[in-house]
Every structure is written in C-alpha cells, then in structure tokens.
Amino acid sequence: MLAWFIFWIAAIVAIGGQIPLIVAAWRLYRHPAPAPANVPRSDGRADLGWTLVTALATLALFGAAYLALP
Amino acid sequence: MAARKRVQILLLGLILTLATIISGGLVTISASAAACSSWPLCLEALSDSANPLVWISLGHRAIVALALLAVIGGVWAVWRSPETAGLPRWMALAAAIIFLSQALAGALLVWGVPAMVADVWHLTGALLAFGAQVLTFILIAIPAPATVERLSGRAAQTQRRLRGLAVWTAAAAGVAALAIGARSVAPELEMAVALPANSVGALSFAAFLSLWMAVEARRRLPVEAQTSALALALPRYSPLLPGLAALALIGWFIPAGGHLLSLTAAALLWAGAIAAAVAIQRAPLTFATATTTPATRPVSKWRMVVADYISLTKPKVISLLLVTTLTTMFITEAGLPSWWLVLWTMIGGYLAAGGAGAINCAFDSDIDVNMGRTSRRPVPSGRISARAAFVFGAILSVLSIVVLWVFTTPLAAFFAFLGIIYYAYFYTSLLKRSTWQNIIIGGGAGAIPPLVGWTAVTGSVSLMAVVLFAIIFYWTPPHFWALALVKQKDYARAGVPMLPVVAGEVETRWQILVYSAIMVAVSLLPVAIGAMSWIYLVGALVFGLRFMRDAWAVWRIGDQAAIWGLYKYSLLYLALLFVVMVADRLILR
The missing domain is CATH 1.10.357.140 (UbiA prenyltransferase)
Structure with a gap:
C-alpha cells in the first residue's frame, strides 16, 4: 500500500513535471531569447526534441517501476 | 598532580591497552580463550594440566587487569586536575567504561556466548577504548589555544582538508583493524557482524588516505608551521601513518605472526589518525595567522x-x-x-x-x-x-x-x-x-558511475541501477545551473550557450525548481519498487525537502546567497542520499 502511494505521488510529480519543461522548450523554440553575439544560437527544434526524449524516457522508467511494484 | 605525572599515567594506559589488543589477537589465533574455563581468574594455571594455551590466556588476562588499573588511574589523574576540565575528563571516563565492557565481552567468550559476536565486540571495545584514551592524551598534551583566531580562507581550507583526511584515515584504519580481527575469528566468513572480512581493501584505503594527508601536510603547511611546536608534529611525522598502513598490509602476507603485525599496525594507525585529527584542529593557527609572508617550500x-x-x-x-x-x-x-x-x-x-x-x-x-x-x-x-x-x-x-x-x-x-x-x-x-x-x-x-559500480558487482543491469542513473540525471541541472547562474558572464564570454545565457535568469531559476521537484520524486522510487526501506525513505524525504527549500529560495529570492546555498547543498545531498542507501541496506539487510 505504501509502495503504491509513494509510486503515484512520485509519478504525478515526475511525469507532471515534464509539462512545464516541454512548454518552456516550446516557448524558447517559438520565441528564442536574444543571446550575446558570440554565443551560438541553439537549434530550437533539437532542444524541443531532447526535451520530449527526456520526458518519454522518464515515462518509460515509471512504466518499468509500475511493473515492478510489489 | 604535576602535568608530567598525568601524561605518564595516560601514556602507560595507552601502552597497556595496545598490549591488550595484541595479546587478545594472540589469544584469538591460538584459540586459547577456552583454555581457561573460569573467569576472571584462570585456576587451570595452578593445575598440573596447565599448557601453553593456558599461559597465553592467563597472560592476556593479566595484561587486561593491568591495563584496566592504568585506565582507571588515568581517569583519576584527569578528574582531579582542575586544568583538565571538559572533554578530556569525559573521554577518560568513556575509555574506562568501554574498556570495562570489552573485558566483560571477554567473559562472555569464556562462558560460551556466541563466540563470533563476543569476539568482534571484544576487539571493537578495545579499539574504541584505545581511541578514547588517545583523544584524552592528545587533548591534554595539546591544550586548546587561549584565544581562537580567525583563520584565513586558505588556511581554513587546508585545515578542513587535512582534518577530513585524518578522520577518514582513522575510520578506514578502524574498519581494517576490526576486519583483521573478524577474519581471525571466522576466516570462512564473508561477513562478520556486518563487517567485511577482507581487510586488505580497507587497509589500502587507509594507506591511500594517510599518504594523501602526508603529502598535503608537507605541501601546504609552510616551513615554520612544521617546526614550531609539538602540536605541529603532524606534518613531520605524518609519513609514519602510511608507513603503518604498509606494515599492516605486509603483515597480511606473512604466514607466521603476520596477523599480529597487521593488527598492531592497524591499531596504531587508528590511534595516529585520531591524534592527527585533533592536532590539525588545534595546531595550525601559527601558520594561519602569520602576518609576514610565510617561507614557502621550494x-x-x-x-x-x-x-x-x-x-x-x-x-x-x-x-x-x-x-x-x-x-x-x-x-x-x-x-x-x-x-x-x-x-x-x-x-x-x-x-x-x-x-x-x-x-x-x-x-x-x-x-x-x-x-x-x-x-x-x-x-x-x-x-x-x-x-x-x-x-x-x-x-x-x-x-x-x-x-x-x-x-x-x-x-x-x-x-x-x-x-x-x-x-x-x-x-x-x-x-x-x-x-x-x-x-x-x-x-x-x-550518471553513469553508479552503473559501473552496480555492474562491477552483479554483472547485469536492473531497474534499481536505472533509477540511480535517473536520480543523478535529474540532479545535474539544478546543480550546474546554480553554478551557471553565478558564472554566467564567464560562460557568455566563452561562447557557451548555458541556459542563463540564452534564456535568462528567471527561466533558469524556474527550471531549477522543476528539475529539483522531479529529482526528489525520482529519489522515492527505490522505496516504491521495494529496493529500499524506511531508513532510506526518511533520509530521502528529509534531504529532499531541504533541497526543495533551497531550490524554492533560488526561485523566489534568486540572490547570490540562495544560489550558492543550493549549489553547495546539492553536492552534500547527493553524497548523503547514496550513503543513506548503504545504511538502509547494511542495517535492514
């Protein structure tokens, strides 16, 4: 019971936490902030892609943890 | 009582306690504890059947009795002197109590109580008493300075580093000494009362740490600090400590008598490292407060x-x-x-x-x-x-x-x-x-190092190993972005597109908070999947809540103090989280 409770709390925070990260990556993709002249501009699509990959990997981790719940 | 007399009594107690440890080791490897079935006297020695084993056991008991008298004498000497008030008194008292309790553990051995437990505690108690005696001696021999002067930044850093090395050396040497003792009690065991029986690794750590301390002391303490007082003997004599560790290691490979050599050297290393830790704490003020430029070693x-x-x-x-x-x-x-x-x-x-x-x-x-x-x-x-x-x-x-x-x-x-x-x-x-x-x-x-450690032991990857990877993965952004917030001008000058440089401070502080929350959530997964229990849960919650407090301060306040606070705590957090995992495993295994 405790394991399930902890799992769902952790899952809500960790997976729910991906939303603001994706939103931030999307915002920086659509409206990149001006950077100093000698700093290379990030590829917004690649940044968004990395963010989505991280979110999916986190989802997969929690999926595996769900299967391993006692 | 004259200070000289007091020091002599304490020194006598130290020597006799060391003799107790060595003779106890001899009793263990010769299995002569059972030769005397009565305690505390050894009446068998009076009978016709007395053999060498009886005499070894009797000799050990005689040394223990003398040591006990000397330890009690030390307590008396310390408590009756007004100038030794405070910690030395309590240390002396603790030494006597622990010594007495380890002597009673010896009685349990004779009476047939589980030998392994009693024998390991017997040695543990003797080592702890020895450590407490060393502390008493060194606290009296090197009195605290009358006025506490503020150390310069570099001096304080040197002091912290040397003290840390000394403490860790003492810990490694203590584990090594116990492991040597445990190995002699039950050579076939991998574990003896949660103690790794293979002492070579612990000794190697002790040798490495003490060598590091010796090099650091020689490199960082100016010449006059190394020659000014008894308190500063450490840098000069610190090479003795790795020498003792090496001796203990050599003893491990000598068949006859090597065990006793290892045990003696490890016990001395334990005592020496404790003494060094106190000496460093009290001593190096002279080099730190010099207003003139210190003479540096070429x-x-x-x-x-x-x-x-x-x-x-x-x-x-x-x-x-x-x-x-x-x-x-x-x-x-x-x-x-x-x-x-x-x-x-x-x-x-x-x-x-x-x-x-x-x-x-x-x-x-x-x-x-x-x-x-x-x-x-x-x-x-x-x-x-x-x-x-x-x-x-x-x-x-x-x-x-x-x-x-x-x-x-x-x-x-x-x-x-x-x-x-x-x-x-x-x-x-x-x-x-x-x-x-x-x-x-x-x-x-x-985040890969835990995978290396995990697979080095198991040869395979499991879910828990991936969770450890994920914890460090999510720990990294808050940690390094805190540094990047402080050093963002440097990063901008160097042309590195760190988040504070390309997206600004507010965005970075917000993402630090989000990543911190995810990290704390992921850190709870080991409990959910049954890999850890309540000890880890309590640790992860306490350490994690503190992390969130610091991340919140960075988000809401965002000044240099808040950012540095998070950066420094994040280092400690990761170490504490992994240490509490080990504690959970060792205690509740």
Missing part, C-alpha cells in the same frame, strides 16, 4: 608537472562520482562486494573519469581560457599542450577499460567506455557548444 619542476597532470583528471569532480560508484556497490542484490573488487572498481573508475576529464581539458582549452574559474588549468595556461593532455587522457581511458575488464566485469568496462565517450566527445564536442540542453542531456555522463 617546489621542484617534476612535482609541478605531476601536480598539473593530476589536476587534468579533475580530482575534486571525480570524488563525488566515486562516492556514487562506491556506495552503489554496497546496495546491489548480490550482497557485499569483496574489498579487492571495490579497490579495483575505484581504480578503474578514477582512471575512466580522469581520462575523460583530461580529454575534456584538451578539447575545451579555448573555452577554459575565457573563464576565470578554469583559466589557470594546465592547458589554457600553457603548462601542458592540448595534444599531451589528450594523449594522457586517452592512455588513462584505455587503462581504465583494461582494469575494469580484467578485475571486475565486461559490462562495467563497457559502461566506463560509454561514460568516457559520452563525456569526452558527445558532451564536450557537441552538446556543450551547441545547445542549452547541454547540461540536461550531458548529465547522463555523470
């Missing part, structure tokens, strides 16, 4: 070259990586690893991380030269060429793969190889220079 060229090459491996950064590797090795489902395996994994891990760090230094010299924090590194300052740094890093990397492959498992070697490629090429050459995701995705490189 540094030879080859030493500078060696120091530069060592600095290429980024020892400070590596230390935290090795903590995560080391602690992971003790929490797998495969049980406790042998100390040999731990030692080789640590060596392989250091070589891998050091090799990757050196290659990073070679590739990043154009960035490092523009940053205050890194501009004094050997490559940007021109002391070592980028090519030499690369070759050095490549050699270390290859060595690491060989060491891990031969002495641990192929999978551990594979993960070390992956970590090197990830950090030295993927992160350094691609991510760092091209995207603000550099720290997030690059964090995967720093």
Whole structure:
C-alpha cells in the first residue's frame, strides 16, 4: 500500500513535471531569447526534441517501476 | 598532580591497552580463550594440566587487569586536575567504561556466548577504548589555544582538508583493524557482524588516505608551521601513518605472526589518525595567522608537472562520482562486494573519469581560457599542450577499460567506455557548444558511475541501477545551473550557450525548481519498487525537502546567497542520499 502511494505521488510529480519543461522548450523554440553575439544560437527544434526524449524516457522508467511494484 | 605525572599515567594506559589488543589477537589465533574455563581468574594455571594455551590466556588476562588499573588511574589523574576540565575528563571516563565492557565481552567468550559476536565486540571495545584514551592524551598534551583566531580562507581550507583526511584515515584504519580481527575469528566468513572480512581493501584505503594527508601536510603547511611546536608534529611525522598502513598490509602476507603485525599496525594507525585529527584542529593557527609572508617550500619542476597532470583528471569532480560508484556497490542484490573488487572498481573508475576529464581539458582549452574559474588549468595556461593532455587522457581511458575488464566485469568496462565517450566527445564536442540542453542531456555522463559500480558487482543491469542513473540525471541541472547562474558572464564570454545565457535568469531559476521537484520524486522510487526501506525513505524525504527549500529560495529570492546555498547543498545531498542507501541496506539487510 505504501509502495503504491509513494509510486503515484512520485509519478504525478515526475511525469507532471515534464509539462512545464516541454512548454518552456516550446516557448524558447517559438520565441528564442536574444543571446550575446558570440554565443551560438541553439537549434530550437533539437532542444524541443531532447526535451520530449527526456520526458518519454522518464515515462518509460515509471512504466518499468509500475511493473515492478510489489 | 604535576602535568608530567598525568601524561605518564595516560601514556602507560595507552601502552597497556595496545598490549591488550595484541595479546587478545594472540589469544584469538591460538584459540586459547577456552583454555581457561573460569573467569576472571584462570585456576587451570595452578593445575598440573596447565599448557601453553593456558599461559597465553592467563597472560592476556593479566595484561587486561593491568591495563584496566592504568585506565582507571588515568581517569583519576584527569578528574582531579582542575586544568583538565571538559572533554578530556569525559573521554577518560568513556575509555574506562568501554574498556570495562570489552573485558566483560571477554567473559562472555569464556562462558560460551556466541563466540563470533563476543569476539568482534571484544576487539571493537578495545579499539574504541584505545581511541578514547588517545583523544584524552592528545587533548591534554595539546591544550586548546587561549584565544581562537580567525583563520584565513586558505588556511581554513587546508585545515578542513587535512582534518577530513585524518578522520577518514582513522575510520578506514578502524574498519581494517576490526576486519583483521573478524577474519581471525571466522576466516570462512564473508561477513562478520556486518563487517567485511577482507581487510586488505580497507587497509589500502587507509594507506591511500594517510599518504594523501602526508603529502598535503608537507605541501601546504609552510616551513615554520612544521617546526614550531609539538602540536605541529603532524606534518613531520605524518609519513609514519602510511608507513603503518604498509606494515599492516605486509603483515597480511606473512604466514607466521603476520596477523599480529597487521593488527598492531592497524591499531596504531587508528590511534595516529585520531591524534592527527585533533592536532590539525588545534595546531595550525601559527601558520594561519602569520602576518609576514610565510617561507614557502621550494617546489621542484617534476612535482609541478605531476601536480598539473593530476589536476587534468579533475580530482575534486571525480570524488563525488566515486562516492556514487562506491556506495552503489554496497546496495546491489548480490550482497557485499569483496574489498579487492571495490579497490579495483575505484581504480578503474578514477582512471575512466580522469581520462575523460583530461580529454575534456584538451578539447575545451579555448573555452577554459575565457573563464576565470578554469583559466589557470594546465592547458589554457600553457603548462601542458592540448595534444599531451589528450594523449594522457586517452592512455588513462584505455587503462581504465583494461582494469575494469580484467578485475571486475565486461559490462562495467563497457559502461566506463560509454561514460568516457559520452563525456569526452558527445558532451564536450557537441552538446556543450551547441545547445542549452547541454547540461540536461550531458548529465547522463555523470550518471553513469553508479552503473559501473552496480555492474562491477552483479554483472547485469536492473531497474534499481536505472533509477540511480535517473536520480543523478535529474540532479545535474539544478546543480550546474546554480553554478551557471553565478558564472554566467564567464560562460557568455566563452561562447557557451548555458541556459542563463540564452534564456535568462528567471527561466533558469524556474527550471531549477522543476528539475529539483522531479529529482526528489525520482529519489522515492527505490522505496516504491521495494529496493529500499524506511531508513532510506526518511533520509530521502528529509534531504529532499531541504533541497526543495533551497531550490524554492533560488526561485523566489534568486540572490547570490540562495544560489550558492543550493549549489553547495546539492553536492552534500547527493553524497548523503547514496550513503543513506548503504545504511538502509547494511542495517535492514
């Protein structure tokens, strides 16, 4: 019971936490902030892609943890 | 009582307690404890059947009795002197109580109570009493300075570092001494009362730490500090400590009498390291408060070259990586690893991380030269060429793969190889220079060490190992973005697209908060999947809540104090989290 409770709390925070990260990556993709002249501009699509990959990997981790719940 | 007399009594107690430990070791390896079936007297000695075993046992008891008298005499001497008020008195009292309790454990042995437990506690108690006596002696021999003067930054740092090394040396030496004792009680056991029976690894750590302390003391303390007083004897005599560790190791390989040599040397190393820790705490004020320029020891060229090459491996950064590797090795489902395996994994891990760090230094010299924090590194300052740094890093990397492959498992070697490629090429050459995701995705490189530790022990990857990876992965952004917030001008000058540079402070502070929350959530997964229990849960919650408090302060306040607070605590947090995992495993296994 405790394991399930902890799992769902952790899952809500960790997976729910991906939303603001994706939103931030999307915002920086659509409206990149001006950077100093000698700093290379990030590829917004690649940044968004990395963010989505991280979110999916986190989802997969929690999926595996769900299967391993006692 | 004259101070001289008091010191003599304490010294006598010390010598007799050491003799107790040595004679106890002799009793153990000769299995003569049962030769005297009565306690505390050994009436068998009066009978016709008395044999050498009886005399060994009787001799040990006589030494214990004398030592007990001396320890009690020490308490009396310390308590009746008005000038020794405070900690020395309580230490002396503790020594007597512990000594008495370990003597009673000896009685349990004679009466047939589980021998292994009683024998290990017997030695543990004797070592603790010995430690308490050393503390009493050293606190009286080196009185606290009348006025506490504020240390300069560098002096305080030196003092902290030396004291830390001394404390860890004492811990390693204590474990080694106990392990030697446990091994002699039950050689076939892998564990004796949660104590690794293989003492060679612990001794090697003690030797390494004490050698490091000796080198640091000679290198960092100015000449006059090393010759000014008894209190400053440490730098001069600290080479004795690694010498004792070496002696203990040598004794391990000597068949006859080697055990006693090892035990004696380890016990002396334990005492010496405790004494050093106190001496460092009380002593080095003279070098710290000198207003004149201290006379510095001339540094030879080859030493500078060696120091530069060592600095290429980024020892400070590596230390935290090795903590995560080391602690992971003790929490797998495969049980406790042998100390040999731990030692080789640590060596392989250091070589891998050091090799990757050196290659990073070679590739990043154009960035490092523009940053205050890194501009004094050997490559940007021109002391070592980028090519030499690369070759050095490549050699270390290859060595690491060989060491891990031969002495641990192929999978551990594979993960070390992956970590090197990830950090030295993927992160350094691609991510760092091209995207603000550099720290997030690059964090995967720093998260690999637990996988190395895990696979070195088990030879396979399990869900828990991946969870450990994820914890460090999500720990990395808050940690490094805190540093980036402070050093963002440096990063901008060097042309590195860190998040604060390309997206501003507010965005960075917000993302620090989000990543911190995810990290704390992921840190609870080990409990959910049944890999950890309540001890870890309490630790993860307490440490995690403190982390969130600091991350919240960065988000809401965002001043330098809040940011530095988070940066410093994040270092401690990761170490504490992994240590509490080990505690959970060892206590509730």
